[in-house]
Amino acid sequence: MKFSHLGIPTTDRFQGEIYLPHLKMTVSDHEANQFGIQWMRFDDDAPYPDLVKTVPHVAFEVDDLMKAIATQKVLIEPNSPSPGLMVAFIEVDGAPVELMQYCTG
Numbered sequence: 182m183k184f185s186h187l188g189i190p191t192t193d194r195f196q197g198e199i200y201l202p203h204l205k206m207t208v209s210d211h212e213a214n215q216f217g218i219q220w221m222r223f224d225d226d227a228p229y230p231d232l233v234k235t236v237p238h239v240a241f242e243v244d245d246l247m248k249a250i251a252t253q254k255v256l257i258e259p260n261s262p263s264p265g266l267m268v269a270f271i272e273v274d275g276a277p278v279e280l281m282q283y284c285t286g
Contacts, residue, residue, distance in 0.1 A: 182241040182249075185281055186211035188219045189237045195220040204262055230256050233270055233277045240279035249280050 188211075197209045205227040211219035223234045233256060243249040246259055250269050256277060257270035267282045 182243055182280075184217065185240040185242050185279075186217035186219045187237060187239055188221050188279065190221050190223065190234055192222060195222070198222075201262070230270075230277075232256060232272065232275075236277055238270070238277040238279050240281055242281050242283065244282070246280055246282035249282075 188208075195209055197213060198207050199210065200207045205224035207222045209218075209220040211217045217240075223229065227234065246267050246269055250259070250271055253271040253273070255269060256272050257268075259267050259269040261267050265284050267284060269280050271278050271280065
């Protein structure tokens with residue numbers, strides 16, 4: 182696993198907002214700062230668990246997403262938020278964790 186970013190939910194506006202209508206959320210670019218901080222604000226009707234919408238999450242890149250979630254409590258099933266990327270959220274000790282697999286080819 183390789184650290185990717187820290188996602189922090191907020192209800193406030195933030196600098197560098199990027200609206201993702203297909204995900205019903207607004208984010209900042211975690212690659213815009215050296216520490217991988219990403220702000221996240223969810224639409225009222227965003228279909229995600231409250232744990233993901235209210236508690237900060239840490240995200241890691243993995244080589245095999247399905248293998249990485251096989252024995253975990255899955256909060257958000259594997260999905261592709263953007264081309265070439267598969268993600269899933271799991272719960273670890275009461276906290277959300279995002280696992281990401283970049284697909285080549």
